[in-house]
Amino acid sequence: DAMVIQNPRYQVTQFGKPVTLSCSQTLNHNVMYWYQQKSSQAPKLLFHYYDKDFNNEADTPDNFQSRRPNTSFCFLDIRSPGLGDAAMYLCATSTGVNQETQYFGPGTRLLVL
């Protein structure tokens, strides 16, 4: 009964080599979020989509981009990963943006060599 699915669970990439992480949901929620969580830190919001409307956090680096081709899928693209981008990337969904509950996927751990 997986509701928010992230693939792969572990991703290894090389310094500077573009990488894409994927998230899908079976909840039919309007909003999808991407968070970055570095070791021993709180998750930090990178951006979110409300339907097709993209909302970027002010301090999200330009290196990070996102695509949402349909309601179910959302992708995180890292154009030129640096060593500092190694982290857990968490996808979440909610019905709306007015403080509705967010449901998280299991995360993808990214390792940059």
Add this chain to the structure above:
Amino acid sequence: GEDVEQSLFLSVREGDSSVINCTYTDSSSTYLYWYKQEPGAGLQLLTYIFSNMDMKQDQRLTVLLNKKDKHLSLRIADTQTGDSAIYFCAESIPDKLIFGTGTRLQVFP
């Protein structure tokens, strides 16, 4: 600005109660959440409380909210080894959640 603070570590004996504390700053938050994160895993929603409530109980979990002091706590009764994890409180503001730094709960036999 928004800031959510938690103590970093808590160690309890199996069978005892655990109390994890959190302070937040945004008084306009409508909901406050507790999430659990096991090693290498995503965030699991444990419970949440609406800001006009003082207390919410859900099986072994009790959430207390002191809105005046902006203080939130999570009590886990009869703590088990399977409760060992990092617990994050989060306050909701429009468009996002603001997470605390997380409290690592260690349960020993």
